[in-house]
Amino acid sequence: MENHRMDQLISMLKELEGIVEKETAKKLEVEKCNRIIQKLHSFITDCEICEQYFNDLESRIIRIRDKEDQLTMGEIDQLKQEIDHISTHLQEEHKLVSSGYYLSIYMTMGMSLGVVLGLLVLDNIALWLPLGFGIGITVGAAIDADAEKKGMVL
Numbered sequence: 601m602e603n604h605r606m607d608q609l610i611s612m613l614k615e616l617e618g619i620v621e622k623e624t625a626k627k628l629e630v631e632k633c634n635r636i637i638q639k640l641h642s643f644i645t646d647c648e649i650c651e652q653y654f655n656d657l658e659s660r661i662i663r664i665r666d667k668e669d670q671l672t673m674g675e676i677d678q679l680k681q682e683i684d685h686i687s688t689h690l691q692e693e694h695k696l697v698s699s700g701y702y703l704s705i706y707m708t709m710g711m712s713l714g715v716v717l718g719l720l721v722l723d724n725i726a727l728w729l730p731l732g733f734g735i736g737i738t739v740g741a742a743i744d745a746d747a748e749k750k751g752m753v754l
């Protein structure tokens with residue numbers, strides 16, 4: 601529902617990116633914001649908090665856009681903070697994960713396991729560390745790809 605509100609928000613952000621200085625534009629991370637807005641929008645019919653966040657974000661971005669030249673870094677920081685809060689909510693309440701989330705977890709797990717096996721059990725760390733690392737990356741990447749397919753990646 602109300603898909604045009606989302607499109608409008610995204611195009612306003614794009615507009616904003618064109619107005620502000622390069623440094624500020626970089627700080628905005630528009631691509632990341634867009635992904636978050638799309639995910640947020642997909643939950644607004646079921647989640648009151650998401651709906652509230654969406655409304656807040658919308659009025660904030662409209663306010664920022666209307667300021668144009670008088671835009672301060674403080675306002676960009678506040679916007680970033682709000683995006684971070686939304687991102688945290690999406691991860692905690694809606695079980696979304698950041699991109700590469702499983703890869704980093706399994707890589708660390710694989711390496712630890714490789715060290716333990718290599719040192720304590722099989723006495724060949726030169727073999728088991730890279731092996732654990734390799735298996736961790738492979739498994740993590742596969743789970744990441746699966747999460748991506750299910751639309752669970754932020």
Ligand SMILES: [Zn+2]
Binds near residue numbers: 648649650
């Ligand atoms: Zn929500």
